[in-house]
Amino acid sequence: MPDTKFDTMFDYAPAPESRDVVDLKSSYGLFINGEFVDGSGPSFKTVNPATEETLAEVATASSDDVDRAVQAARKAFGVWSALPGAERAKYLFRIARIIQERARELAVLESLDNGKPIRESRDVDVPLVAAHFFYYAGWADKLEYAGFGSRPLGVAGQVIPWNFPLLMLAWKIAPALACGNTVVLKPAETTPLTALLFADICRQAELPPGVVNIVTGAGETGAAVVSHPDVDKVAFTGSTEVGRIIARTVAGTGKKLTLELGGKAANIVFDDAAIDQAVEGIVNGIFFNQGHVCCAGSRLLVQESVQEELLAALKRRLGTLRLGDPLDKNTDIGAINSAEQLAKIRRLSDIGESEGAERWSPACELPGKGFWFPPTVFTGVAQSHSIAREEIFGPVLSVLTFRTPAEAVEKANNTPYGLSAGVWTEKGSRILWMADRLRAGVVWANTFNKFDPASPFGGYKESGYGREGGRHGLEAYLDV
Ligand code: NDP
Numbered sequence: 001m002p003d004t005k006f007d008t009m010f011d012y013a014p015a016p017e018s019r020d021v022v023d024l025k026s027s028y029g030l031f032i033n034g035e036f037v038d039g040s041g042p043s044f045k046t047v048n049p050a051t052e053e054t055l056a057e058v059a060t061a062s063s064d065d066v067d068r069a070v071q072a073a074r075k076a077f078g079v080w081s082a083l084p085g086a087e088r089a090k091y092l093f094r095i096a097r098i099i100q101e102r103a104r105e106l107a108v109l110e111s112l113d114n115g116k117p118i119r120e121s122r123d124v125d126v127p128l129v130a131a132h133f134f135y136y137a138g139w140a141d142k143l144e145y146a147g148f149g150s151r152p153l154g155v156a157g158q159v160i161p162w163n164f165p166l167l168m169l170a171w172k173i174a175p176a177l178a179c180g181n182t183v184v185l186k187p188a189e190t191t192p193l194t195a196l197l198f199a200d201i202c203r204q205a206e207l208p209p210g211v212v213n214i215v216t217g218a219g220e221t222g223a224a225v226v227s228h229p230d231v232d233k234v235a236f237t238g239s240t241e242v243g244r245i246i247a248r249t250v251a252g253t254g255k256k257l258t259l260e261l262g263g264k265a266a267n268i269v270f271d272d273a274a275i276d277q278a279v280e281g282i283v284n285g286i287f288f289n290q291g292h293v294c295c296a297g298s299r300l301l302v303q304e305s306v307q308e309e310l311l312a313a314l315k316r317r318l319g320t321l322r323l324g325d326p327l328d329k330n331t332d333i334g335a336i337n338s339a340e341q342l343a344k345i346r347r348l349s350d351i352g353e354s355e356g357a358e359r360w361s362p363a364c365e366l367p368g369k370g371f372w373f374p375p376t377v378f379t380g381v382a383q384s385h386s387i388a389r390e391e392i393f394g395p396v397l398s399v400l401t402f403r404t405p406a407e408a409v410e411k412a413n414n415t416p417y418g419l420s421a422g423v424w425t426e427k428g429s430r431i432l433w434m435a436d437r438l439r440a441g442v443v444w445a446n447t448f449n450k451f452d453p454a455s456p457f458g459g460y461k462e463s464g465y466g467r468e469g470g471r472h473g474l475e476a477y478l479d480v
Pocket residue numbers: 159160161162163186187188189190217218219220221222223224226237238239240242243245246260261262263293294341344391392393
């Protein structure tokens with residue numbers, strides 16, 4: 001009997017993307033007022049999570065450095081906000097085009113520093129980054145028509161996480177600049193390199209000095225940005241815990257605040273759904289970007305009557321996923337971003353097992369060096385289990401079941417979060433009925449993790465407040 005299993009039928013030859021396209025420096029400074037400058041804090045190392053190799057030394061911005069960056073942004077605000085929208089648009093279009101021209105370089109560097117597969121950084125992250133700048137460039141001279149006026153706020157302090165370093169930068173910087181604000185942005189400590197390459201792109205685009213400033217460092221640098229008295233607007237993406245600290249810091253200061261925090265999304269499959277299509281959506285929902293996605297479909301709610309069929313198909317599919325070198329074009333699952341994050345995923349998975357859920361992973365060899373976790377499915381999960389409640393932020397799926405649509409809604413909404421949800425069914429009327437009742441900022445129907453710069457994104461409850469993307473995303477950067 002011939003072996004017809006997809007994963008063993010073909011032997012994949014390695015297909016590594018070349019690193020040569022990236023000019024990696026041994027050390028990087030801060031980007032303040034259009035110049036790369038030294039930081040006054042101790043520098044830190046950024047590593048390739050797939051190999052633990054040190055990629056570069058990066059400067060830490062102290063509160064004095066952050067102050068210099070804010071002053072530069074304040075000075076530039078006068079010039080930038082006075083430009084007609086059509087002139088600001090020209091800069092944004094130029095940045096978008098340079099991002100396209102340097103796409104390969106950005107994608108390789110993102111995969112090196114973050115651990116995500118090149119297939120994702122090349123085909124998802126970087127194209128979306130360019131699309132964001134194109135989209136908001138289009139708004140810059142049409143702000144009056146968006147319905148929020150056209151008065152910028154001033155200096156925006158922006159703090160972003162490590163899961164989509166460049167894409168989160170684009171979500172923050174593109175609308176801020178389109179509206180006439182200037183920015184001081186802090187990338188995450190483990191993924192600063194593409195933000196610094198973006199700084200180089202700002203220079204190439206001849207953006208006026210001080211309009212974009214990048215300050216690298218850890219949480220303390222972020223805290224200095226957020227609490228700086230001359231920052232008018234704070235935008236944060238990251239954990240709910242840090243979001244709470246920031247909300248407390250900003251309370252009563254008059255600063256405008258948007259928070260995009262955690263999630264524990266339900267991906268709901270009804271018995272009339274196209275099973276193979278749903279399986280692809282489940283895989284994309286939780287294993288895309290190693291599950292380091294705030295809107296990941298980490299809770300699968302499957303209608304009891306199709307549970308067996310669906311799980312069998314899902315397990316077969318997971319057996320074909322390829323985990324390994326992020327720079328290999330065949331790789332589906334890359335490295336976990338840091339040792340800390342790996343420890344958190346391991347801890348929560350162990351708790352899942354000790355609470356009685358059944359753990360399963362496909363046979364899959366993990367590389368000897370670096371931070372790795374196999375795709376993992378927990379069945380027999382109850383709503384009270386930690387793995388059904390806490391954000392794991394890794395390639396771990398919890399499977400729960402339901403019998404009726406009402407039960408599906410109740411279970412889906414039984415979470416402190418409310419960022420996203422997915423519904424899989426053949427019936428249009430059921431999609432609308434569900435979408436009406438799900439407390440989530442985004443509800444995907446027969447798809448998952450689809451992003452578009454024209455579409456607003458954001459949460460309810462502990463997933464934060466404010467919207468990014470689309471016309472709505474302008475409101476956060478205008479004095480309404
Ligand atoms: P954090 O929320 O700590 O990090 C997000 C950003 O905030 C980083 O740039 C971080 O700096 C910075 N930061 C940390 N502390 C402060 C502070 N007091 N004031 C201002 N800025 C601060 O997320 P972690 O990276 O620690 O991840 C922890 C967990 O958070 C994950 O396991 C995951 O569950 C969740 N998470 C959710 C994300 C989402 O998009 N919803 C994104 C990332 C994480 P630095 O990292 O450099 O120290």
